[in-house]
Amino acid sequence: MAVSVGSEPTAHEDHHHEQSFWSKYVFSTDHKVIAMQYMATGVVMGLIAGFFAYAFRMQLAFPGMDVPGFGIVTPADYVSLVTNHGSIMVFWVAMPVLLAAYGNYLIPLMCGCDDMVFPKINRLSYQVFLLSAIVLVASFFVPGGGFGGAWTAYPPLSAKAEYNLTPLGSSLWVLAVALEFVAFLLGGINFITTAMNSRAPGMKMYDIPVVIWMLLIASILFMLSVGPLIAAAIMLLFDQNLGTAFYDPNRGGDPVLWQHLFWFFGHPEVYVVLLPTIGLTADIISVFSRKKLFAYRTILYTAFGTGILSFFVWAHHQFISGIDPRMAHIFTVTTLLISIPIAEMMFVYIATLYGGSIRFTTPMLWALAFIGEFLIGGVTGIFLGASGADIYLHDTYFVLAHFHYTFFPITIIGFYGGITYWFPKMFGKMMNETLGKIHFWGTIIPFNFIFIPLFFLGMAGQHRRIYNFEHFPELATPGLQNIRVFATTALLIMLSFQLVFFYNFITSLRKGKKAGKNPWKANTLEWTTESPPPHGNWPPSELPSVYRPPYEYSHPDREEDYWPQNVPN
Amino acid sequence: MIIQDWLAQVSTYAGSIDDLFALIGVLVGFWFIVSEGVFFWLLYRFRAKDGVKAEYITGEEKHQKRWVSWPHYLVLICDIFIIYGAVTVWYDIKQDLPSPDATIRVIGQQWAWSFVQPGADGELGTADDIATVDELYVESGKLYHYQLEARDVMHDFSVPVFRLKQDAIPGRVITGWFEPTTPGSYDIQCAEICGIGHGVMAGTVIVQTPEEHKAWMMANTPQVRDSISIAANTAR
Ligand code: HEM
Ligand SMILES: [Cu+2]
Ligand SMILES: [Cu+2]
Numbered sequence: 001m002a003v004s005v006g007s008e009p010t011a012h013e014d015h016h017h018e019q020s021f022w023s024k025y026v027f028s029t030d031h032k033v034i035a036m037q038y039m040a041t042g043v044v045m046g047l048i049a050g051f052f053a054y055a056f057r058m059q060l061a062f063p064g065m066d067v068p069g070f071g072i073v074t075p076a077d078y079v080s081l082v083t084n085h086g087s088i089m090v091f092w093v094a095m096p097v098l099l100a101a102y103g104n105y106l107i108p109l110m111c112g113c114d115d116m117v118f119p120k121i122n123r124l125s126y127q128v129f130l131l132s133a134i135v136l137v138a139s140f141f142v143p144g145g146g147f148g149g150a151w152t153a154y155p156p157l158s159a160k161a162e163y164n165l166t167p168l169g170s171s172l173w174v175l176a177v178a179l180e181f182v183a184f185l186l187g188g189i190n191f192i193t194t195a196m197n198s199r200a201p202g203m204k205m206y207d208i209p210v211v212i213w214m215l216l217i218a219s220i221l222f223m224l225s226v227g228p229l230i231a232a233a234i235m236l237l238f239d240q241n242l243g244t245a246f247y248d249p250n251r252g253g254d255p256v257l258w259q260h261l262f263w264f265f266g267h268p269e270v271y272v273v274l275l276p277t278i279g280l281t282a283d284i285i286s287v288f289s290r291k292k293l294f295a296y297r298t299i300l301y302t303a304f305g306t307g308i309l310s311f312f313v314w315a316h317h318q319f320i321s322g323i324d325p326r327m328a329h330i331f332t333v334t335t336l337l338i339s340i341p342i343a344e345m346m347f348v349y350i351a352t353l354y355g356g357s358i359r360f361t362t363p364m365l366w367a368l369a370f371i372g373e374f375l376i377g378g379v380t381g382i383f384l385g386a387s388g389a390d391i392y393l394h395d396t397y398f399v400l401a402h403f404h405y406t407f408f409p410i411t412i413i414g415f416y417g418g419i420t421y422w423f424p425k426m427f428g429k430m431m432n433e434t435l436g437k438i439h440f441w442g443t444i445i446p447f448n449f450i451f452i453p454l455f456f457l458g459m460a461g462q463h464r465r466i467y468n469f470e471h472f473p474e475l476a477t478p479g480l481q482n483i484r485v486f487a488t489t490a491l492l493i494m495l496s497f498q499l500v501f502f503y504n505f506i507t508s509l510r511k512g513k514k515a516g517k518n519p520w521k522a523n524t525l526e527w528t529t530e531s532p533p534p535h536g537n538w539p540p541s542e543l544p545s546v547y548r549p550p551y552e553y554s555h556p557d558r559e560e561d562y563w564p565q566n567v568p569n
Numbered sequence: 570m571i572i573q574d575w576l577a578q579v580s581t582y583a584g585s586i587d588d589l590f591a592l593i594g595v596l597v598g599f600w601f602i603v604s605e606g607v608f609f610w611l612l613y614r615f616r617a618k619d620g621v622k623a624e625y626i627t628g629e630e631k632h633q634k635r636w637v638s639w640p641h642y643l644v645l646i647c648d649i650f651i652i653y654g655a656v657t658v659w660y661d662i663k664q665d666l667p668s669p670d671a672t673i674r675v676i677g678q679q680w681a682w683s684f685v686q687p688g689a690d691g692e693l694g695t696a697d698d699i700a701t702v703d704e705l706y707v708e709s710g711k712l713y714h715y716q717l718e719a720r721d722v723m724h725d726f727s728v729p730v731f732r733l734k735q736d737a738i739p740g741r742v743i744t745g746w747f748e749p750t751t752p753g754s755y756d757i758q759c760a761e762i763c764g765i766g767h768g769v770m771a772g773t774v775i776v777q778t779p780e781e782h783k784a785w786m787m788a789n790t791p792q793v794r795d796s797i798s799i800a801a802n803t804a805r
Contacts, residue, residue, distance in 0.1 A: 148765060154762075156722045157762065164764060255723065255739060289623065291626070292626065296629075297629065298628070298634070320736055321736040325664040329656050336648040344641045356623045379598075383590060388657070389593060391586060463727065463758050463760045464762075466758075561622055
């Protein structure tokens with residue numbers, strides 16, 4: 001049961017009163033509504049970032065063309081589109097959807113409590129986040145246009161308007177990022193406190209579902225790593241607007257300082273977005289293979305191990321940035337070591353399938369696709385962590401393809417996996433399976449056709465953030481151009497299949513079959529309440545208690561192949 | 570699937586980078602194929618069938634855990650090979666600089682490359698230095714040190730056929746080396762975003778045979794060049 005802290009009682013006294021639209025949907029403190037707000041904002045931002053990808057991929061495939069819906073992509077447009085595509089996807093899609101939306105929705109429901117511990121802080125967190133998104137979008141329309149110095153924003157380029165030519169755009173970009181961090185710091189406090197203090201009676205540490213653990217570890221990683229970057233961002237704002245010289249080598253500053261602070265955050269950040277998807281994949285494969293997760297504790301230990309190691313690998317992004325060459329050895333070792341817990345995690349997931357009774361529902365397909373595709377991202381990362389090979393590969397399309405093989409499974413596959421699995425709980429209706437599968441294959445197949453070719457372009461020496469390769473004879477060959485056209489065509493196909501998802505979403509919402517409490521026959525607590533759950537999640541007298549771990553599927557002592565956590569025996 | 574299929578090797582160390590890439594490719598390729606193979610086989614083998622209930626396996630017991638712990642020790646062994654390869658290649662290219670036959674300066678700025686090389690006296694910073702823009706003329710078989718600088722923002726001096734890449738940092742001079750092998754003209758790319766002109770910051774490195782290079786030096790050494798143009802003017 002939730003501990004009563006501060007504002008808690010007031011927040012819940014009013015759930016019997018009629019609520020106005022405003023207090024119910026806009027200024028709500030209900031974790032489920034806040035989750036939806038985060039998700040909707042994340043999806044809208046995702047559409048913007050996807051549109052940017054469309055615009056710059058069209059330019060690469062057909063240089064100089066008048067891109068339908070965008071127009072001519074000038075060199076300045078190009079760098080700005082790339083920068084904002086990357087920034088949005090990481091900070092305004094992956095973070096809000098995976099961490100904030102799923103975290104907000106699932107933590108109280110899967111821990112069996114009525115809301116977050118600090119509902120008002122939670123609401124504030126979303127409001128700050130929304131503000132950050134508005135600031136970022138506004139930056140595209142100011143004189144000079146949006147920032148174009150890459151999502152990594154290395155100074156001196158990012159620090160001086162005379163270099164980046166976006167005096168307002170670059171400051172607004174930094175401001176938006178800083179606000180976004182504030183939002184997630186506020187959210188993180190809530191996640192950690194709620195999962196640690198408000199679990200249902202009987203829910204011990206090892207009874208917590210993996211997805212909750214992962215959201216928790218992700219929040220901790222975020223909170224531990226973001227401090228230095230907030231300091232760095234403020235110094236950057238000062239350099240931009242007050243004429244300080246933290247990063248200006250001509251006046252005693254050091255531009256490489258930013259890179260250390262950025263990547264000290266940036267690498268753990270990869271795991272901040274990875275872990276929620278790792279977690280929901282575990283829950284989904286367990287349910288649909290009707291199997292207990294293989295070595296639950298090992299999964300937790302590997303996640304802790306990864307989290308700790310992730311603080312010691314950052315300079316693998318800086319091998320060739322002029323750091324002392326001896327340092328590269330240390331970071332090569334730590335980077336390759338981190339492959340071990342991650343590989344082990346993948347092995348554990350694969351081992352879970354052994355002896356299962358596997359049902360290929362839409363959410364299961366997404367979860368399996370995550371494993372299959374993320375493996376490609378994982379193994380290609382080894383090439384880049386090996387300092388000697390990174391001399392050549394750094395900042396080529398090989399890197400780009402590698403990290404899209406991690407980020408795309410994490411963000412897009414993770415989002416679809418989660419939404420197709422919890423849609424019945426969130427909205428009380430089932431989604432259409434046929435449309436779900438069409439959308440799945442229509443996304444996964446073109447996805448590989450976009451990014452596999454980009455590995456080869458990278459091996460051929462093609463570098464990132466270049467709007468047109470005609471100035472480079474080695475890259476301007478018809479053979480390589482055909483590969484670019486191929487990748488862009490696959491992107492167009494993939495984008496068009498997303499309409500199937502939105503169609504399915506809307507029609508299922510309106511006409512879908514009723515879901516009932518527990519359509520997937522799952523064990524975790526969110527499936528013990530109504531779909532959708534009422535304000536307060538359970539009637540106060542029916543808050544669940546927990547009697548066993550979350551993955552007791554196909555237990556030999558039971559007739560049924562599942563054993564919900566809240567059933568006494 | 571290997572780098573040299575996509576791009577020629579034109580420096581003495583290009584081969585060692587490509588070999589490292591191939592080594593990693595073989596090791597992780599093996600793991601990748603095994604993992605995906607087992608994964609798809611399990612999906613097929615354990616698809617839901619009527620009346621067949623899933624097994625109950627905790628995975629917490631020793632004889633079960635071995636199925637993941639052994640592979641993970643094997644991954645560790647592969648990692649050791651990869652680390653060894655990475656460290657030696659890195660050491661040879663970036664850490665241990667062999668002594669040079671010549672030293673040149675490479676300067677990046679928004680959005681051009683400038684190069685300075687010593688004239689006949691073999692010394693940088695003297696009157697016979699030869700300066701060029703966007704074109705770097707070097708001699709095959711000669712070991713060069715470069716001193717890399719940036720005037721404004723970060724750039725990155727990248728010559729893909731050499732497998733050479735090094736960030737240029739304003740306020741620092743970073744020294745590295747290369748030794749070209751096959752004569753020809755090759756791309757220089759700026760590999761660190763440097764503003765809206767980043768995509769046009771192209772250069773060319775022209776690797777010449779010793780004879781060609783000598784002739785080029787003769788024709789371009791400042792005093793010589795001036796006297797040639799004077800001669801040309803008087804002839805006209
Ligand atoms: C919808 C499919 C996507 C496509 C086709 C796509 C394509 C691309 C391409 C081609 C670039 C590089 C452009 C260049 O350097 O010239 C890029 C950059 C990037 N993308 Fe994506 N992307 C997609 C989805 C995502 C997702 C889901 C994420 C992360 C969650 C992401 C994160 C990034 C980042 C961080 C960059 C680097 C931006 C920079 O260089 O500053 N992308 N994307
Ligand atoms: Cu990293
Ligand atoms: Cu440049």
